[in-house]
Amino acid sequence: xxxxxxxxxxxxxxxxxxxxxxxxxxxxxxxxxxxxxxxxxxxxxxxxxxxxxxxxxxxxxxxxxxxxxxxxxxxxxxxxxxxxxxxxxxxxxxxxxxxxxxxxxxxxxxxxxxxxxxxxxxxxxxxxxxxxxxxxxxxxxxxxxxxxxxxxxxxxxxxxxxxxxxxxxxxxxxxxxxxxxxxxxxxxxxxxxxxxxxxxxxxxxxxxxxxxxxxxxxxxxxxxxxxxxxxxxxxxxxxxxxxxxxxxxxxxxxxxxxxxxxxxxxxxxxxxxxxxxxxxxxxxxxxxxxxxxxxxxxxxxxxxxxxxx
Amino acid sequence: xxxxxxxxxxxxxxxxxxxxxxxxxxxxxxxxxxxxxxxxxxxxxxxxxxxxxxxxxxxxxxxxxxxxxxxxxxxxxxxxxxxxxxxxxxxxxxxxxxxxxxxxxxxxxxxxxxxxxxxxxxxxxxxxxxxxxxxxxxxxxxxxxxxxxxxxxxxxxxxxxxxxxxxxxxxxxxxxxxxxxxxxxxxxxxxxxxxxxxxxxxxxxxxxxxxxxxxxxxxxxxxxxxxxxxxxxxxxxxxxxxxxxxxxxxxxxxxxxxxxxxxxxxxxxxxxxxxxxxxxxxxxxxxxxxxxxxxxxxxxxxxxxxxxxxxxxxxxxxxxxxxxxxxxxxxxxxxxxxxxxxxxxxxxxxxxxxxxxxxxxxxxxxxxxxxxxxxxxxxxxxxxxxxxxxxxxxxxxxxxxxxxxxxxxxxxxxxxxxxxxxxxxxxxxxxxxxxxxxxxxxxxxxxxxxxxxxxxxxxxxxxxxxxxxxxxxxxxxxxxxxxxxxxxxxxxxxxxxxxxxxxxxxxxxxxxxxxxxxxxxxxxxxxxxxxxxxxxxxxxx
Numbered sequence: 001x002x003x004x005x006x007x008x009x010x011x012x013x014x015x016x017x018x019x020x021x022x023x024x025x026x027x028x029x030x031x032x033x034x035x036x037x038x039x040x041x042x043x044x045x046x047x048x049x050x051x052x053x054x055x056x057x058x059x060x061x062x063x064x065x066x067x068x069x070x071x072x073x074x075x076x077x078x079x080x081x082x083x084x085x086x087x088x089x090x091x092x093x094x095x096x097x098x099x100x101x102x103x104x105x106x107x108x109x110x111x112x113x114x115x116x117x118x119x120x121x122x123x124x125x126x127x128x129x130x131x132x133x134x135x136x137x138x139x140x141x142x143x144x145x146x147x148x149x150x151x152x153x154x155x156x157x158x159x160x161x162x163x164x165x166x167x168x169x170x171x172x173x174x175x176x177x178x179x180x181x182x183x184x185x186x187x188x189x190x191x192x193x194x195x196x197x198x199x200x201x202x203x204x205x206x207x208x209x210x211x212x213x214x215x216x217x218x219x220x221x222x223x224x225x226x227x228x229x230x231x232x233x234x235x236x237x238x239x240x241x242x243x244x245x246x247x248x249x250x251x252x253x254x255x256x257x258x259x260x261x262x263x264x265x266x267x268x269x270x271x272x273x274x275x276x277x278x279x280x281x282x283x284x285x286x287x288x289x290x291x292x293x294x295x296x297x298x299x300x301x302x303x304x305x306x307x308x309x
Numbered sequence: 310x311x312x313x314x315x316x317x318x319x320x321x322x323x324x325x326x327x328x329x330x331x332x333x334x335x336x337x338x339x340x341x342x343x344x345x346x347x348x349x350x351x352x353x354x355x356x357x358x359x360x361x362x363x364x365x366x367x368x369x370x371x372x373x374x375x376x377x378x379x380x381x382x383x384x385x386x387x388x389x390x391x392x393x394x395x396x397x398x399x400x401x402x403x404x405x406x407x408x409x410x411x412x413x414x415x416x417x418x419x420x421x422x423x424x425x426x427x428x429x430x431x432x433x434x435x436x437x438x439x440x441x442x443x444x445x446x447x448x449x450x451x452x453x454x455x456x457x458x459x460x461x462x463x464x465x466x467x468x469x470x471x472x473x474x475x476x477x478x479x480x481x482x483x484x485x486x487x488x489x490x491x492x493x494x495x496x497x498x499x500x501x502x503x504x505x506x507x508x509x510x511x512x513x514x515x516x517x518x519x520x521x522x523x524x525x526x527x528x529x530x531x532x533x534x535x536x537x538x539x540x541x542x543x544x545x546x547x548x549x550x551x552x553x554x555x556x557x558x559x560x561x562x563x564x565x566x567x568x569x570x571x572x573x574x575x576x577x578x579x580x581x582x583x584x585x586x587x588x589x590x591x592x593x594x595x596x597x598x599x600x601x602x603x604x605x606x607x608x609x610x611x612x613x614x615x616x617x618x619x620x621x622x623x624x625x626x627x628x629x630x631x632x633x634x635x636x637x638x639x640x641x642x643x644x645x646x647x648x649x650x651x652x653x654x655x656x657x658x659x660x661x662x663x664x665x666x667x668x669x670x671x672x673x674x675x676x677x678x679x680x681x682x683x684x685x686x687x688x689x690x691x692x693x694x695x696x697x698x699x700x701x702x703x704x705x706x707x708x709x710x711x712x713x714x715x716x717x718x719x720x721x722x723x724x725x726x727x728x729x730x731x732x733x734x735x736x737x738x739x740x741x742x743x744x745x746x747x748x749x750x751x752x753x754x755x756x757x758x759x760x761x762x763x764x765x766x767x768x769x770x771x772x773x774x775x776x777x778x779x780x781x782x783x784x785x786x787x788x789x790x791x792x793x794x795x796x797x798x799x800x801x802x803x804x805x806x807x808x809x810x811x812x813x814x815x816x817x818x819x820x821x822x823x824x825x826x827x828x829x830x831x832x833x834x835x836x837x838x839x840x841x842x843x844x845x846x847x848x849x850x
Contacts, residue, residue, distance in 0.1 A: 030670075054595065
């Protein structure tokens with residue numbers, strides 16, 4: 001674990017330390033006393049049991065002391081938490097979008113990135129937007145977490161203290177690939193950040209191919225990668241026109257991935273399953289994509305076959 | 310086999326009523342037989358769900374795919390949660406030991422509504438079987454987690470409706486049992502048994518029963534709202550239809566947090582019975598234990614928000630729920646101090662029931678203190694919805710309620726079956742259970758602090774060492790559980806005949822034969838003093 005990777009980490013870690021120390025003392029102390037009692041008052045020693053049945057004084061003592069201790073814990077936890085809800089007015093704003101099952105970060109309302117790149121020592125506020133169901137954005141090293149809920153304007157903020165790469169995880173269960181909903185946050189020097197942002201701006205001016213926009217908007221890319229990575233479904237890279245072994249019913253056959261196969265796979269996904277993948281994971285997109293959409297997608301997929309994509 | 314030579318009645322196990330054979334059980338309105346029906350059902354469902362847990366542990370021994378696909382894993386933890394929470398932990402202690410011993414402990418011949426009691430068992434079985442069936446029929450095993458959070462539970466194409474209906478039906482079983490117990494405790498205490506002469510397990514059941522009756526309907530209607538949203542497209546929770554997804558979380562936890570106390574209060578009640586008996590000493594701080602039970606039941610209604618600290622509640626709601634959460638910790642601490650003081654100065658006999666009861670205190674303390682970590686706002690941010698939460702609630706629910714259940718069965722089995730289990734095997738099984746349990750769940754605290762999310766099929770490589778330990782622990786625990794159950798079943802069938810009072814207890818169940826006669830008491834006992842007075846017994850030990 002990192003320490004103090006963000007401005008908020010110290011307050012959290014102080015609370016951890018305080019509660020853990022008290023917990024440790026009590027658990028060890030009470031257990032030791034319990035074991036001592038078992039041995040000292042063992043029946044084998046043959047002493048007659050005492051018959052007292054209470055003490056007002058003791059009851060007051062062990063009501064008041066734990067009350068004071070838990071109030072202290074509450075207070076130190078509150079103190080560590082309060083700054084998380086007081087965002088500085090000059091904080092840089094980035095929109096973090098959660099969707100099944102990926103994160104996307106939008107800079108200045110227009111530039112999109114899969115990676116959260118941030119300048120060091122500058123407060124940043126993440127506005128959390130869900131495009132489908134509940135997620136939760138968690139950066140363990142920074143000690144920040146807030147749920148990403150459709151219809152809610154949730155947010156969190158922090159100031160990163162060190163250069164480095166940190167994981168972003170999803171902690172609200174969100175279905176099939178919940179555990180794979182991981183992104184990276186990269187903390188860099190201000191100059192490097194400015195350069196990165198400029199590059200991102202340039203890239204954003206080239207409009208995306210229409211087929212890619214359709215794939216992204218329909219959520220296809222959560223399960224089918226563009227870069228050849230094996231996700232839930234086969235990758236789109238090198239897909240169009242290739243020979244595929246598919247299982248249809250109980251028989252296997254080899255087909256060519258053409259327009260006809262694409263249409264069949266989108267409308268009746270379970271009918272022909274590519275070898276090595278599972279049935280029942282994809283819903284039919286009939287009604288969401290019409291045939292002319294699919295031919296636009298097919299055109300785009302063809303461009304993914306060459307080396308110079 | 311009955312030792313009740315001088316009694317006028319046969320034992321409840323031999324009693325022949327209107328019905329014969331299996332029907333004399335399935336149609337019995339005897340609270341003791343119904344208690345056993347629950348016990349047998351719970352043992353079966355427990356092993357089903359525990360086995361599913363074991364499969365998940367095998368999957369998690371290494372990152373990436375080990376033995377199953379993610380969809381299978383998501384279905385497994387959902388049904389594991391649904392069975393464990395709704396079928397075992399919530400009804401468990403009250404339905405088995407509450408049914409069997411509540412009437413005896415307060416000196417009654419049965420519960421107030423014996424037929425309703427049997428009806429509750431049937432509802433329970435319908436709900437439980439429907440829950441298990443949801444795994445195998447229709448559109449695939451539900452994959453929402455036992456919390457059914459919207460919008461996913463509305464959108465998932467799996468059998469969510471079956472699981473929701475199962476939980477709904479189980480809720481009604483719970484409400485009816487609670488109602489039955491409240492009326493029984495109010496109306497059927499033996500002559501002379503004033504409220505402050507009632508043993509503490511019935512007190513715990515009383516506090517529990519009020520939660521069951523008042524809180525369960527809320528989750529019932531909430532689950533129906535999800536079904537309505539799925540089937541009729543009514544926008545209670547979906548923002549696209551004008552609903553509010555966080556509203557669901559509020560409604561769900563308004564029940565499901567008090568449900569934690571439905572589980573733990575009877576567990577506390579059971580160990581409160583065990584400590585005096587094996588120390589031969591009155592319970593320490595009877596009044597404090599009664600008050601703390603009621604305080605837990607009452608304050609427990611107002612802390613549900615701590616399940617939602619990161620859901621976007623207002624700042625004020627967050628700190629206020631955190632504050633109340635810390636307050637509700639105090640009565641639990643008071644109980645721990647009173648239990649230990651009950652043993653202090655006694656004549657302690659470390660028999661298996663006491664060993665389990667002491668383990669309960671130890672595990673419950675770890676669960677309690679890690680609960681404070683989760684209740685504190687700053688540390689909650691780091692631990693919320695991580696493996697830390699999972700470890701915490703397994704310490705409370707399994708280490709607390711589960712070990713209390715094991716304590717109870719070792720305490721009362723000789724009474725229930727009239728026969729004694731083997732002590733040596735019981736100690737060995739305890740060793741496996743205790744070591745396996747800690748090895749299974751303790752590493753998950755560390756993994757959670759490192760940041761691993763809960764309900765995760767796959768994880769980053771840096772989390773692996775904890776998971777390997779945890780999986781090894783799960784096998785040890787499972788072996789211990791099998792050994793324990795084997796020993797108990799063998800004891801109940803072929804063990805040495807147990808005397809009426811093997812532990813020298815002083816509550817009413819030890820004053821009637823083992824196993825108890827059909828009507829419990831020939832003449833209702835007359836109560837003339839406080840419970841837990843050992844004076845007479847310890848003199849002639």
